[in-house]
Amino acid sequence: MAINNPYATYQNNSVNTSTPGELTLMLYNGCLKFIEQGKRALEEGRIEEKNKSIQKAQAIISELMLTLDTSYPVAKNMLVLYEFANSRLIDGNIKNDSAFFDEASSIITEFRDTWKQVIQINRQKQYGSVDGI
Structure with a gap:
């Protein structure tokens, strides 16, 4: 229960008070975290844990794919890259x-880094500062 766990409360508040751009950044970071957990589990022979972590990363990629507005040409290109990372x-x-995990991680890292720059540029335009990321 979040009330008894300060970390869970913090996480819940972070999600509830974040902008859509920050939420997307959280998804990218979560995906990369789960890929790393999957790699570590594989190295340690924990196959079931590897599978669970990779499936979580796949779920995040699926969510990112579903939220794309494919009326923009760039989104169609992103969709192809998401599909490749998922494969x-x-x-x-x-x-x-x-x-294979490294290949997927590389693609998601590129997206995450680019998205982070977009957020920083927008913040700078809005507030004259890039602090906080």
Whole structure:
């Protein structure tokens, strides 16, 4: 229960008070976290844990895909890259090969870093500051 857990309360408040852009950044970071957890679990032979972590990363990618507005040409290109990253996670999960996870992680890292820059530029335009990210 969040009331008894200060960390859970903080997380809940972070999500509830974040802008849509910040939420997207959280999704990217969460996806990367789960990919790393999956890689670590694979290295340690914890196959079930690997599978759970990779499936969580896939769920995040699916959510990112669903929220794209494909009326913009760039979104269609992003969709292709999300699909590719997702396929790399599936292949890595099936074949127990972390090289596939690295490929997916690389794509998501690029998206995350670009998104972070967009947020910083927008903040700078809005508030004259890029602090806080």
